[in-house]
Amino acid sequence: MLGRAYSGDDSGENPPVLELDEIARFANEPVRRADGLHWNVAALREAVLDGLADAAASAARRGERIASIGIDAWAVDYGLLRHGELVAGPRHYRDARHEAGVDAVHRLVPFPELYARNGLQFLPFNTLYQFAADPDLREYAASGIEHDGDDLDAHRSDVSDGDHRGGDGIVLVPDLFAYWLTGVRVAEETNASTTGLVPAGEPEPRWDAELAERVGVPAGILPPIVRPGSLIGTLTPEIATRLDLPESTPVVAVGSHDTASAVVATPFAVPGSAFVSCGTWGLVGVESPRPVLTAEARDAGFTNERGVDGTTRLLHNVMGLWVLNECVRAWGEVTDLPTLLTAAARVDTRFTVFDIDDPRLMPQGDMPARVAQLCAEAGGAVPATHTEFVRSIVESLAEAFARAAARASTLTGVPLGTINLVGGGARNALLCQATADRAGVPVVAGPVEATALGNVLVQARTAGAIGGILGDLRRLVIATQPTTRYEPR
Numbered sequence: 370m371l372g373r374a375y376s377g378d379d380s381g382e383n384p385p386v387l388e389l390d391e392i393a394r395f396a397n398e399p400v401r402r403a404d405g406l407h408w409n410v411a412a413l414r415e416a417v418l419d420g421l422a423d424a425a426a427s428a429a430r431r432g433e434r435i436a437s438i439g440i441d442a443w444a445v446d447y448g449l450l451r452h453g454e455l456v457a458g459p460r461h462y463r464d465a466r467h468e469a470g471v472d473a474v475h476r477l478v479p480f481p482e483l484y485a486r487n488g489l490q491f492l493p494f495n496t497l498y499q500f501a502a503d504p505d506l507r508e509y510a511a512s513g514i515e516h517d518g519d520d521l522d523a524h525r526s527d528v529s530d531g532d533h534r535g536g537d538g539i540v541l542v543p544d545l546f547a548y549w550l551t552g553v554r555v556a557e558e559t560n561a562s563t564t565g566l567v568p569a570g571e572p573e574p575r576w577d578a579e580l581a582e583r584v585g586v587p588a589g590i591l592p593p594i595v596r597p598g599s600l601i602g603t604l605t606p607e608i609a610t611r612l613d614l615p616e617s618t619p620v621v622a623v624g625s626h627d628t629a630s631a632v633v634a635t636p637f638a639v640p641g642s643a644f645v646s647c648g649t650w651g652l653v654g655v656e657s658p659r660p661v662l663t664a665e666a667r668d669a670g671f672t673n674e675r676g677v678d679g680t681t682r683l684l685h686n687v688m689g690l691w692v693l694n695e696c697v698r699a700w701g702e703v704t705d706l707p708t709l710l711t712a713a714a715r716v717d718t719r720f721t722v723f724d725i726d727d728p729r730l731m732p733q734g735d736m737p738a739r740v741a742q743l744c745a746e747a748g749g750a751v752p753a754t755h756t757e758f759v760r761s762i763v764e765s766l767a768e769a770f771a772r773a774a775a776r777a778s779t780l781t782g783v784p785l786g787t788i789n790l791v792g793g794g795a796r797n798a799l800l801c802q803a804t805a806d807r808a809g810v811p812v813v814a815g816p817v818e819a820t821a822l823g824n825v826l827v828q829a830r831t832a833g834a835i836g837g838i839l840g841d842l843r844r845l846v847i848a849t850q851p852t853t854r855y856e857p858r
């Protein structure tokens with residue numbers, strides 16, 4: 370995405386600007402190998418670099434200049450770098466191997482203690498469980514890692530003089546792309562907080578070295594943490610040439626966790642607003658000034674993730690559009706989603722609300738069969754047609770969204786006023802209306818591209834094109850981005 374942001378001025382002659390040009394879009398297909406499910410980061414790297422080169426060319430044609438580059442992606446997964454090379458690529462968070470790490474970690478640190486320290490909802494793929502199940506990591510640690518403390522400069526791997534210290538250790542997915550652009554290995558704060566190794570509730574992010582040691586993670590493999598808005602580095606000569614951009618082009622830390630960026634650009638307009646960031650996952654919760662680490666939050670499966678500007682996202686991971694998309698994939702190309710949704714809106718009574726958060730829906734596999742099974746277990750009609758499946762899934766998602774939004778408001782004690790639904794799910798009118806109906810509050814849908822907007826807003830603030838606190842950034846979203854309102858029926 371090529372983004373532009375400018376806050377405008379009071380004269381009215383220069384209105385606020387916040388816009389995106391979509392330069393490239395590419396599939397992110399995982400690969401199954403004999404040893405499990407992986408991401409194809411080599412293909413993603415090429416697609417990202419081609420997209421950036423096209424963005425640079427597009428800006429140049431308009432007589433504009435790329436002010437900075439910001440990267441966001443999904444959380445928790447990581448790769449392993451040695452001497453600057455990726456020696457083990459990220460495994461997919463849906464890979465079954467991670468489960469072996471759960472017991473291993475909980476034997477050492479019981480879950481209630483873990484939650485009190487890191488504030489994370491139990492999800493079997495949280496990075497510290499992945500670490501515990503990763504033989505490469507143990508072997509790597511045993512063979513010794515060069516580490517140079519927290520001096521950022523020391524983490525720049527300068528290929529020309531053979532000093533690769535910056536490229537030793539783990540790197541989370543968005544930070545891997547930043548590393549490829551700059552040669553600087555960091556862990557951006559919002560994403561670092563999804564590892565389970567950053568203490569919840571401290572104003573400055575830091576690695577919990579004591580916890581890392583207890584679960585057998587050598588602290589030396591963890592990169593220095595940087596906060597959104599700070600400079601990660603500038604382009605390496607090789608990348609600058611490939612992109613046809615100056616080497617001085619800054620790569621800026623944004624909310625590199627996609628959900629953190631999405632919430633930056635969520636147009637909260639009233640107190641008591643909850644968010645649903647709905648793509649593959651449906652992340653449902655509220656922004657809070659501080660984490661909520663009570664037993665109630667823990668038992669309700671609420672996570673405390675670090676947000677931009679020291680905020681906390683108190684949220685629950687709902688299974689999201691994954692279930693629907695996997696069904697469409699299983700049914701083959703005869704069906705397209707918009708047609709199915711229109712037909713599903715007309716399904717009258719033959720649908721069943723089932724528990725869409727059931728962990729059996731997490732892995733890849735025959736999704737329609739599992740949905741049918743869950744409908745039967747819920748004591749309802751088993752869907753007989755594709756449209757009945759779609760309607761059952763959409764209603765079950767809406768129910769889970771409504772329940773999680775209500776729970777988030779109980780946990781913070783702020784009554785629920787509105788639900789802001791952002792991301793691809795905002796296009797799904799059936800889902801938005803069903804969420805409003807089931808929650809009993811209005812749903813404000815949009816922007817669809819909240820993540821990219823949040824990324825651009827933090828970059829624009831860093832570049833000095835816009836100023837202010839998160840509320841100011843969101844005012845720019847409200848002033849420039851259309852939304853659709855669904856009243857509860």
Ligand code: LFR
Nearest residue numbers: 442443444445462627628650
């Ligand atoms: C959304 C997301 C969620 C995280 C999941 C796995 O894309 O980043 O926030 O829980 O993916 O990383």
